[in-house]
Amino acid sequence: MKKYKLLIHFGLPMLMAFAMLSQATTALALGIVSVQPETVINTTDVNLVITGSDFQSGASVLLEGAQGIGLATTFVSDTVLNATLPAGAPAGVYTVTVINPDRSSASKENALTILEPTATTEAPTATATETPTAIPATRPLIVVDTYSASVDRILAGQEFNLQVRLKNMGKETALNVVATFTPGDFIPRKSGGVLAIREIDPGDKEKITQALTASPDLTNKKIGALVMQVSYTDENGTAYSETFNLSIPVIAYGSGAAATATPTPTPAASNRPQLVITAYQTDTPVLQPGFRFSLSLQVKNLGNLDAKRVSMILGGGSGSGGSAEGTPEAGGISGGSGDFGDFAPVASSNVQFLGDLEVGAQMDSNATLIVNASADPGAYPLKITFAYSDEKGKIYNDDQVVTLLVYTVPKVEVNFYRQPDPLFAGQPGLLPIQVVNLGRKDTILGNMKVSARGAQFSNNVILVGALTVGGYYTLDTTVTPEQPGPLELQVTIDYTDVFNQLQVITRTLSVDVQEMIQPEPGPGGGGGSMGGGGESIPPSMQETFLQKLWRFVKGLIGLDSSVPTPVPSGVPPGEVPPVKEPGVPVPVPAGPKG
Numbered sequence: 001m002k003k004y005k006l007l008i009h010f011g012l013p014m015l016m017a018f019a020m021l022s023q024a025t026t027a028l029a030l031g032i033v034s035v036q037p038e039t040v041i042n043t044t045d046v047n048l049v050i051t052g053s054d055f056q057s058g059a060s061v062l063l064e065g066a067q068g069i070g071l072a073t074t075f076v077s078d079t080v081l082n083a084t085l086p087a088g089a090p091a092g093v094y095t096v097t098v099i100n101p102d103r104s105s106a107s108k109e110n111a112l113t114i115l116e117p118t119a120t121t122e123a124p125t126a127t128a129t130e131t132p133t134a135i136p137a138t139r140p141l142i143v144v145d146t147y148s149a150s151v152d153r154i155l156a157g158q159e160f161n162l163q164v165r166l167k168n169m170g171k172e173t174a175l176n177v178v179a180t181f182t183p184g185d186f187i188p189r190k191s192g193g194v195l196a197i198r199e200i201d202p203g204d205k206e207k208i209t210q211a212l213t214a215s216p217d218l219t220n221k222k223i224g225a226l227v228m229q230v231s232y233t234d235e236n237g238t239a240y241s242e243t244f245n246l247s248i249p250v251i252a253y254g255s256g257a258a259a260t261a262t263p264t265p266t267p268a269a270s271n272r273p274q275l276v277i278t279a280y281q282t283d284t285p286v287l288q289p290g291f292r293f294s295l296s297l298q299v300k301n302l303g304n305l306d307a308k309r310v311s312m313i314l315g316g317g318s319g320s321g322g323s324a325e326g327t328p329e330a331g332g333i334s335g336g337s338g339d340f341g342d343f344a345p346v347a348s349s350n351v352q353f354l355g356d357l358e359v360g361a362q363m364d365s366n367a368t369l370i371v372n373a374s375a376d377p378g379a380y381p382l383k384i385t386f387a388y389s390d391e392k393g394k395i396y397n398d399d400q401v402v403t404l405l406v407y408t409v410p411k412v413e414v415n416f417y418r419q420p421d422p423l424f425a426g427q428p429g430l431l432p433i434q435v436v437n438l439g440r441k442d443t444i445l446g447n448m449k450v451s452a453r454g455a456q457f458s459n460n461v462i463l464v465g466a467l468t469v470g471g472y473y474t475l476d477t478t479v480t481p482e483q484p485g486p487l488e489l490q491v492t493i494d495y496t497d498v499f500n501q502l503q504v505i506t507r508t509l510s511v512d513v514q515e516m517i518q519p520e521p522g523p524g525g526g527g528g529s530m531g532g533g534g535e536s537i538p539p540s541m542q543e544t545f546l547q548k549l550w551r552f553v554k555g556l557i558g559l560d561s562s563v564p565t566p567v568p569s570g571v572p573p574g575e576v577p578p579v580k581e582p583g584v585p586v587p588v589p590a591g592p593k594g
Helices: 015-026 216-220 545-556
Strands: 031-036 039-041 046-053 060-064 069-077 080-085 092-099 105-115 142-149 159-168 174-182 186-189 194-200 205-214 223-233 239-249 275-282 292-301 307-314 343-345 351-357 362-371 378-389 395-406 412-416 429-437 443-451 455-458 461-467 472-481 485-496 502-514
Touching (some): 031 092, 031 105, 031 239, 039 223, 039 239, 046 092, 060 080, 069 275, 142 223, 159 194, 159 239, 174 205, 194 205, 275 378, 275 395, 292 307, 292 351, 292 378, 307 362, 351 362, 429 443, 429 461, 429 485, 443 472, 461 472, 472 485
Parallel strands (some): 039 105
Antiparallel strands (some): 031 046, 060 069, 060 092, 069 080, 092 105, 159 205, 174 194, 186 205, 223 239, 275 292, 307 378, 343 362, 378 395, 412 429, 429 472, 443 461, 443 485, 455 472
8 A cells, every 4th residue: 555644844834735735636636547347359348447536427438549439438426437348349459538528538548458359260178277377476466277167068048157266376465356257258147247255365266156158149159258357455455457368168059070960059038128237326425334325226228128027136136936938936036145244224125126117218226225334444346136027927137236435434533632722813822732543443644734714823734643542643733813703723634545545534623812912001101111201210229338327327316218219210410300299298318417
């Protein structure tokens, strides 16, 4: 995981803070992160998933290569677009470009490779691939160890299971391993073409099983191609992706060494309803453990027959009630065996009845779910099954997968760790601020900054770093308010989430600013150290030994022996200062007797 650490020393110019804000803004600009899958075969339509940032509703996807190809684009969110690559697209390496309605665009070079199916004269005799050569790596490296089909003779339209054994040839653990099978010569069933493994340790092997149906287009072929893409991350959150082209032998109709007639398999029905989730979203932008949220789905019938009695099963399941020939039988909906480890339905069961859906029609469905409180942050697939029948009563069970992102937002409290001292307009004051980690896990925070309108700050930015559970970090910043009244303080703390995206926590604190204290006037309207007439009080006079002796003698005979009062400035020498109170004589010290 890349860690962004910005150290701002005390006394650096405010320009550094503005540069940080500029970098955070640039990180959200329009851009393309990945295109999945990266390699496709042009035999059938392929759904491309483009991830990035700042996508807008109405954005379009363009392939630029030997010739430009515009793709039908579906807006999912500001970070995900779906685009359909039509069958028969020219082979080559293409640059993928996303164009927003406001004419802004972003491109990713060499993002998509389109291949043509390779003609093979002989079917391979072995179903297992050769053991790959070990490649030294300081990262996780997932490869295909072996793969094989559950049946020896694969015919067009036949259903079978493909077993793939993945091996980690790297030196680090691979986390959140997701294998995606692209429809083409073989159509994924049940799982929607997406299988997930939590982790694969270095040197370990994990087996996955994908249910497939051989395409009717394999009638005249001896080998079919299947594209499998594997994405995963390391322990630091760095993402990796590998693409594998699997070759599976098939048996063409009428082929074989025997002269006897070959039984003709029943081709798969081409006329049927086909329900597809065209878009989905949640009412809560950031899902966290323990959060309730509403999942909204847009379901469309892309088949050529009406779908009757449609039921949606969250977590996966099946429906029954008719035989393969369409004869009605007793049955129902089975949804109790679904996977609810990460998401569970609340307020209703995981089975919803949607009714009938005509050809080309679309309906909306909503379900209330809760994120498991023990769920770790990451990307989680949610399996959804649609059980329905056609006009003849034949039952269909279509499995699809949607991906939900779970975040962990640091739970912190920002407040004063003691009552701040009174603040006065135009005078600097101290703000004792601290942040406390109230979550159940340790967290790593970035820069904490304090700002407000109508005030000047110093020492208002500091790097927090790691905070243990219950730990705290303090910041003593100096503020100089410009005017009295309430002052709203904005405290922002940035951090990097599990998907390596920069996030910001914002808290608001309020303090009261008082009027500036004016010095009180002294006696007579002047200052505290000035007289009413602007006369300054001179410092005390230094007495000589004879003057002290004379005051002692005066005290013995009953005369005033106090220290002589200094004469204020502005009184001419030899004159007696004016009497402050009438009738009270001012004693004049006599000189020593001769």
